[in-house]
Amino acid sequence: MILELDTVSKNFEMHVLDGRTVPGLSEVSFGVAEGEFVAIVGESGSGKSSLLKCINRTYEPTGGRIQLQTEDGAVDLASCGDREVLALRDQDIGYASQFLTEIPRVPAVDVVARPLWEQGADRAEARSQARTLLSALQLPESLWDAYPATFSGGERQRINFARAVAPQPRVLLLDEPTSALDPETRECALTLLDEYLDPATTVLGVFHNRAVVERVADRVVVLDDAELQRVVDIETYQSENPA
Amino acid sequence: MTDRQAASSTPDSVDALLDGVDADGLAGYNYAYLDEHTKREVRRSILKSIAIPGHQVPFASREMPLARGWGTGGIQASLSLLGPDDTFKVIDQGSDESVNAANIRRLATTTADVATTSDATEASIIQTRHRIPEEVLSDDQILVLQVPITDALRRVDGSDSANRRRHAHKNYSKMWVALYENIVEYGEIKLSARYPVMVADRYLMDPSPIPRWDVPKLDDADNLFLFAAGREARMYAVPPHTSVTPLAFEDREFQVERFDAAACRHCDSTDTFLTEVETDDGERVFACNDTAFCEKRAANPELAKAHHHDDPKAWGPPTDPAVPYGGDTPPSTNGADLGGDD
């Protein structure tokens, strides 16, 4: 198991609601093997994004453990120090939120190349790789040197996707990475995952689209109202929910 | 004729000089104009200046019988040092004959009864405005320079308290930036007068508005240099054999004026600091700035600047810029061969 969640909980204390506690995740436990592609599904508000954010430590879990196996041993992402998290985010964990948050006036190619620079790649080489990814995602070349602020939702999402995938982390966390794409470009994105990523890459992805889940996932985690309902392999999922 | 004048012509002490003066209705008269308390205060400041080369020392500058800006600091220093045995020379921009120099000389002879001279080699104390004489001074001579602005850092910051802090901590980066900006503008360091120097590798000093030509004379000299400003009420000193280095970059060196190989119209010298003069017919000619030395050279063109020394050292390069200058050179006149004889 590269990733092991053990009774992970996340509660939000909302001071604006007079300190009322809102549950985000409630004692979620499951494991992920290295190289697996796990889809996370559930209704809106069921805790899917919260789950990814807890693994990435964008949320601090209120309870439980998240064990990640690294080269240097096991790390509990839920409780380890900030600096360790930063080090892990360099190589081990990659995260793409649903929407592109970009720096103004940075061209699309540089947005994608940046994580490669930060890993130490040569600038020209990084840009070249970025262009390869954008091309694979069918982003028009005319846009590569433009600023994403005025791009369409689908275009921005593809840049976001390329940026998450580029540094090839060991564990990739994707939050609705293709929600704004039409079937054709979506297929390009999913193909890219197959072709670009190392086969040993572990992916956890939140998806709304059933077809996508069936296309990519090895197993499916189903959440309902902040709780883990069940974890099934893809064949079982397909048979449970016939088209 | 007073009793005093009828007495011996060379008094051998201040008391002897004042002896019998009472009768002339000159009771309480101060030798050399300043009272003894003032002289003591000035002398203490002088000693302190010598003890801390290049450091500005304040002194209680007195009311003098001439206006501020006309050498009151230099006069106070000179009058505090002059005694009956001294010989006094006063020059202003190299000339003994200017009105200002003449007036200062007369003040000294009237109040201190000292001998005066225009010969730099005969004077024990020389007061000067904006020049150092051509002839090399010896270890029993004192040069008193008149100073308008005492702080080299004034060029970069008008705040005196900020500058004092900089001097205290040897923090001179702003002056270096000023030099940098000067080179940016002119391609070379174009500062002419008041060229900033480092004294004993510790204090940044303003050598007063002497030309760059005179700045190398301050380094490792045999004589004492005193710098005094009456209006700013400060003085500083460069003792004998002190290192004085003009600020410069390794690849933009300090250079002196060269006068395009001109020669003095009067004595034909090509190794003295020249003044450019336009004659009535519109002709531009050059003449030695140091008039007293010019007269000597006119009488004896081979005269070395250190003719009264054993040390053949001579300040100042040839006026021909093509001749490289690396320090002391032997005297030369009218394109004569520059043999190395030192």
Place this chain on the structure above:
Amino acid sequence: MVVVDASGLTKIYGQPCGECVDNTGPAVGDNQCPVCGSVVACADIDFELYDGEVLGIVGESGSGKSSLAELLALDSEATAGTVTYEHYDGNLLAAGYQQRHQLQNERIGMVHQHVRDGLELDFSGGGNVAEKLLAAGWREYDAIRDRVRELFTETEVPVSRMDDPTDTYSGGMQRRVQIARAIANDPSLVILDEPTTGLDVSVQARVLDMFRRIQREQDVATIVVSHDLDVIRLLADRTLVMRHGRIIESGLTDRIMEDPHHEYTQTLINSVI
């Protein structure tokens, strides 16, 4: 490796009576001591900064963030506290005038909020940068010029303007010259105090992106002080939230932005337009 380790940093303006720190702060809701009237700009500040890390300090007016930045840049004297710095033996805050200047020239770069604190407007832009080199002992004019050109290019200031007086530069260019000055001698610590405040919107992003690039390339530890959450989000790996002179929350920047714990932090995050 720890570059800066701060402990108990305190700055009080006025004559402290000994009860000032206890009688001020977020719990009380004020910076001014009710007993003696002294103003506690910041107190009991503890943090660590590692090599290559960017630490953000965010807060509103009166939070104490700028006072803290000044203490760390050695521009003002602390009332109490110790700072251990990798290039100095002992408490950095106790360094004398001479040592402070040497550290400021060679080890610690500061970009000031107000240009008059950071630049000599009479000097040329290149002269301002050259000053840092000259203070560090550079004495070859051509080498200085080359390095200034290099720094101007890095900070995206037009080299053609290098010899113009700094007061003819735009605000964005002046800010970038400050950054060039700050990094001139390859410092191990850079402090940015409100790096985009007062700049045109179109310029802000460029300045930030340029600094981010330089910081990553040179791996220089940085402290960014700003009231602007976007600046913090863009530059900082970790963030301290300050209010009434104290740190009320600290953590990973994205964690603070998306999962704020403290009531004030939640208000702050929710207030972004």
